[in-house]
Amino acid sequence: xxxxxxxxxxxxxxxxxxxxxxxxxxxxxxxxxxxxxxxxxxxxxxxxxxxxxxxxxxxxxxxxxxxxxxxxxxxxxxxxxxxxxxxxxxxxxxxxxxxxxxxxxxxxxxxxxxxxxxxxxxxxxxxxxxxxxxxxxxxxxxxxxxxxxxxxxxxxxxxxxxxxxxxxxxxxxxxxxxxxxxxxxxxx
Amino acid sequence: xxxxxxxxxxxxxxxxxxxxxxxxxxxxxxxxxxxxxxxxxxxxxxxxxxxxxxxxxxxxxxxxxxxxxxxxxxxxxxxxxxxxxxxxxxxxxxxxxxxxxxxxxxxxxxxxxxxxxxxxxxxxxxxxxxxxxxxxxxxxxxxxxxxxxxxxxxxxxxxxxxxxxxxxxxxxxxxxxxxxxxxxxxxx
DNA sequence: GCAGAGAGAGAACGATCGTTCTCTACTTCG
DNA sequence: CGAAGTAGAGAACGATCGTTCTCTCTCTGC
Numbered sequence: 001x002x003x004x005x006x007x008x009x010x011x012x013x014x015x016x017x018x019x020x021x022x023x024x025x026x027x028x029x030x031x032x033x034x035x036x037x038x039x040x041x042x043x044x045x046x047x048x049x050x051x052x053x054x055x056x057x058x059x060x061x062x063x064x065x066x067x068x069x070x071x072x073x074x075x076x077x078x079x080x081x082x083x084x085x086x087x088x089x090x091x092x093x094x095x096x097x098x099x100x101x102x103x104x105x106x107x108x109x110x111x112x113x114x115x116x117x118x119x120x121x122x123x124x125x126x127x128x129x130x131x132x133x134x135x136x137x138x139x140x141x142x143x144x145x146x147x148x149x150x151x152x153x154x155x156x157x158x159x160x161x162x163x164x165x166x167x168x169x170x171x172x173x174x175x176x177x178x179x180x181x182x183x184x185x186x187x188x
Numbered sequence: 189x190x191x192x193x194x195x196x197x198x199x200x201x202x203x204x205x206x207x208x209x210x211x212x213x214x215x216x217x218x219x220x221x222x223x224x225x226x227x228x229x230x231x232x233x234x235x236x237x238x239x240x241x242x243x244x245x246x247x248x249x250x251x252x253x254x255x256x257x258x259x260x261x262x263x264x265x266x267x268x269x270x271x272x273x274x275x276x277x278x279x280x281x282x283x284x285x286x287x288x289x290x291x292x293x294x295x296x297x298x299x300x301x302x303x304x305x306x307x308x309x310x311x312x313x314x315x316x317x318x319x320x321x322x323x324x325x326x327x328x329x330x331x332x333x334x335x336x337x338x339x340x341x342x343x344x345x346x347x348x349x350x351x352x353x354x355x356x357x358x359x360x361x362x363x364x365x366x367x368x369x370x371x372x373x374x375x376x
Numbered sequence: 377g378c379a380g381a382g383a384g385a386g387a388a389c390g391a392t393c394g395t396t397c398t399c400t401a402c403t404t405c406g
Numbered sequence: 407c408g409a410a411g412t413a414g415a416g417a418a419c420g421a422t423c424g425t426t427c428t429c430t431c432t433c434t435g436c
Binding site for chain 4: 377378381383386388389393394397402405
Binding site: 212215216217227228231236237 | 422423424425426
């Protein structure tokens with residue numbers, strides 16, 4: 001068995017379990033069993049649970065960034081690219097495993113106790129805002145549009161998670177259309 | 189010492205501690221010390237930690253509802269009332285103790301494990317959405333406006349919490365103005 | 377003054393968690 | 407074939423948490 005293959009399986013399993021039950025609710029033994037590795041191997045790959053948490057956050061960031069960018073790239077014009085953000089959210093919300101943004105959740109759970117987790121969540125959100133800002137800039141929108149759309153996307157995630165229904169994506173998309181058209185129409 | 193006075197002090201102290209450190213990070217002994225009551229009294233007032241958590245959620249709901257309504261009532265016309273939501277958020281975000289919406293945080297921490305907490309968070313958000321819907325209806329807006337503003341408010345809360353800066357309130361308010369004016373302008 | 381109920385302080389208990397240690401068995405190389 | 411290094415399974419350990427129990431002190435009613 002390849003070493004990095006075990007790492008990947010551990011992180012992927014931890015991602016699923018942490019998402020489904022919360023980080024603190026999943027013990028190392030449960031993770032060990034689900035991932036099918038020995039405790040020894042687990043601690044050989046990762047020195048502590050917090051390092052697994054950080055690896056899961058990195059995985060989530062990469063997965064989110066790649067998935068979002070893949071959806072956005074399919075859109076034709078800059079306006080459609082901005083709206084594609086909310087199409088990506090819609091697809092995500094419809095997954096059975098969706099239980100809210102993993103960064104918001106980990107921040108809520110551990111942000112006050114672990115500065116590492118809080119920093120990573122902040123960086124992830126900053127990276128998303130910069131991505132939106134890039135798309136908005138390509139569309140020729142004034143700089144105030146990107147934070148507006150970012151906030152809309154954040155709100156859709158928490159609303160969909162707590163309400164347990166994916167309709168927030170469409171509602172946010174409708175609001176985004178109005179905001180984009182306003183920003184592109186009169187760029188005051 | 190009045191019985192209900194001890195209850196109030198316990199819940200108020202728990203609210204502060206849970207908000208600052210997360211629910212799972214605060215033990216009964218820390219709460220007991222901070223509230224200045226004996227363990228015996230604590231378990232005399234509340235049968236378990238989860239009942240304290242539910243009491244804290246009720247307190248948060250009441251505090252949020254009253255504070256929001258007090259701010260909204262000061263606004264003159266229906267449009268200003270809708271915007272006052274974001275003024276209330278701005279004042280909240282500027283408090284040192286602000287660490288995100290307590291319902292989003294408790295949902296992230298315990299929602300997957302405790303159906304009670306998940307239900308209460310959902311009900312709180314529903315109640316907020318209905319409140320916004322009432323204001324939007326008074327303003328004569330079409331029904332799609334209220335979910336848009338609710339999502340905006342949710343997004344502002346998580347953005348401000350993770351970024352650690354209150355500017356999301358103003359950004360969301362700007363977006364709300366555009367959405368409100370659009371919805372009132374052509375109520376298609 | 378005294379018996380008894382009640383409150384406070386904190387020890388104690390059982391469970392769980394993260395982490396480490398031990399023991400066994402298998403593989404691999406000479 | 408034999409020895410040695412390695413990996414797996416799980417016991418063990420220390421810490422912590424929610425909860426209960428015990429012991430002591432105080433305050434009240436007769």
